[in-house]
Amino acid sequence: MSAFPLRQVVIAGGSIAAVTAAQNLRAQGFEGDITLLSEEIHAPYSRVPLSKGVLSGKETPDLAALPALGEDITVRPGARAAHLRPEDRRVILADGEEVPYDGLAIATGAHARRLAIPGRTGEHVVRTLDDATALGDRIGAADSVLVVGGGFLGMEVASTCAELGLTVTVVDRDPPLRRLLGAWLADLVVDAARDRGVRFVQAPNGVGLVGHPEITGVDCGDRQLNADVVVSAVGDLPNTEWLADSGLPLDGGLVVDPRCRVTPHIVAAGDVTVTRRNGAGARRSPHWTSAVLQGQAAARTLLHGETAPVPPPDPYYWTEQFGLDIKISGEIPAGTVPTVLAGDPRQRSTLLQWHHQGRPVAAVSVNHRIPIVKLKKLGAHAPATT
Ligand SMILES: Cc1cc2nc3c(=O)[nH]c(=O)nc-3n(C[C@H](O)[C@H](O)[C@H](O)COP(=O)(O)OP(=O)(O)OC[C@H]3O[C@@H](n4cnc5c(N)ncnc54)[C@H](O)[C@@H]3O)c2cc1C
CATH class of the missing domain: 3.50.50.60 (FAD/NAD(P)-binding domain)
Known part of the structure; x- marks a missing residue:
């Protein structure tokens, strides 16, 4: 259980990390108020098709919509968080309105540089x-x-x-x-x-x-x-401007611990975050799967605090371009030639595995059908438990 009474959760953000956090709070039995503050006027949608089907016109924008949240979750489109006062647990909106919370999930993502x-x-x-x-x-x-x-x-x-x-x-x-x-x-x-x-x-x-x-x-x-x-298309910058005077730890993004915790009352998820695993410098993982896994973890941490499980790292992402459907698990070491496990790279249909110091560290499928769980095993990452 949460170390403090949790009746009112506010989620700043309106995309996949925010929606996942909201859904998971409910799925895990949270019965209090959940309010999503989302700067955009559109209902929550996925960005993934924006550079693909939506841009080409093959997909209409409504196909990018994320599944609607239940009526027991309040979504406030056009509500931009402008400041945060953690000391009295209030989000201040751009129009000056103060929104109180017991628990806050920050999922404000990033903007294009x-x-x-x-x-x-x-x-x-x-x-x-x-x-x-x-x-x-x-x-x-x-x-x-x-x-x-x-x-x-x-x-x-x-x-x-x-x-x-x-x-x-x-x-x-x-x-x-x-x-x-x-x-x-x-x-x-x-x-x-x-x-x-x-x-x-x-x-x-x-x-x-x-x-x-x-x-x-x-x-x-x-x-x-x-x-x-x-x-x-020169990168994206985490949306942390509104946190500049909040006192929260910022280091090229909002710093979260492995449970997605920022402070006892505040968690964060998705593209806005950076993590420091194993003493390494702050790192981002601005991909869909990370936003989902962190949204789930953030909800668990708000509800269960220190007793929430630490999610295992799960570096998995994909891209579709030039007729290639590319799925990636792990971190591809620079300058290393992969082992071809199946298919033929010359035909642009193949399954590849990279090794570092004799151990598998990454696997990639290119136009090759393989269950994602299997690809992750080849990339030496156990599938995340959810
Ligand atoms: C065009 C495109 C294609 C992509 N394709 C892929 C892909 O093929 N595979 C893959 O793995 N990943 C892909 N990604 C990455 C993936 O979409 C992101 O990792 C994911 O959207 C991150 O989700 P998020 O909820 O953390 O942040 P975002 O999607 O950035 O959402 C942040 C939300 O917060 C809101 N917000 C921002 N500031 C405020 C504020 N101050 N107050 C209130 N609300 C605020 C925003 O309006 C938005 O709704 C793609 C990204 C883009 C842009």
């Missing part, structure tokens, strides 16, 4: 449903797109635009995806992208946006690239 100074137009990002809709409208009337950033998001946007028949250029400081997938697998994906006509430009010193009044391209130092549409 931008390159342009505020007020400049023409730099698209893909973080919210409105972003995806606005970009979808623009690319519908365009012939070319320039994507700044060759991480998962940038490559997914590039893939969708290539599928729609646009001329696509991806520009990045580094070779695309290498930091995330290692050189061997990144090259496999980049080859698939090139086969679909995507052009890659490396700008080791970074890029500056150009165009007036609207942004129309980038300056790479040695050349300028222009396109009808410019999309930045």
Whole structure:
């Protein structure tokens, strides 16, 4: 049981981590009030299809909606948390309203990092449903797109635009995806992208946006690239501004312990968080599965405090791009060649395993059907218990 009377839980945030925390509080028998404060006006939705089916127009935005919460949970759209006063357990909304709580779950996620100074137009990002809709409208009337950033998001946007028949250029400081997938697998994906006509430009010193009044391209130092549409996919920043004067531990995100606890009355989950496991520096895991597992853990910790189980690490995520359905368990060591367990990488359908110091550390399926539990075992991670 909670170490303090828990009658009123407030959840700041309105996406998968927040919704999961709310559902799990109820599933574990919590009968008090639950209020979700969500900045956006839309009902809770998933971001995963925004760069894929929603952007391509194959999926309507309503298909991104998360399952509706029960009527015994109050969802307040358009309610932006602006400050937190932990000492008297109150969230202060942007309009000044004070919302009291016994237990608070912080799940305010992250926002897209931008390159342009505020007020400049023409730099698209893909973080919210409105972003995806606005970009979808623009690319519908365009012939070319320039994507700044060759991480998962940038490559997914590039893939969708290539599928729609646009001329696509991806520009990045580094070779695309290498930091995330290692050189061997990144090259496999980049080859698939090139086969679909995507052009890659490396700008080791970074890029500056150009165009007036609207942004129309980038300056790479040695050349300028222009396109009808410019999309930045240069990372995301945890939404912690509203916590700046709260006294909560911030270190590139809100610091949580392995049980997702921040203070005895406050837990946090999802993209807003950073963890410090095994004495390592603060690390983020901005993926869907982490947000779900942390949402579950945060609910358990609010209810059971120190007696809540510590969830095992479960680094699992996926991406879909250039006709490749890629599922990843574990951390792919840089510069290492994987063992091919099944299929044929040349056919872009394969099951791969990486080792480090003789032990398996990661497994990846590329267009290869395998139960996720089995993939996680190959990646040396036991499936999380929920
Ligand atoms: C386009 C896109 C595609 C993705 N695809 C994949 C994928 O294929 N696979 C994968 O594993 N992961 C993917 N991800 C990552 C995954 O979607 C995120 O990890 C997940 O959304 C994190 O959920 P969250 O609830 O922590 O945060 P968020 O989804 O960022 O939600 C935060 C919520 O908090 C609200 N909020 C923010 N500030 C405040 C405030 N001050 N007051 C009140 N409410 C606030 C926001 O409006 C939002 O509702 C993708 C992400 C994006 C953007």
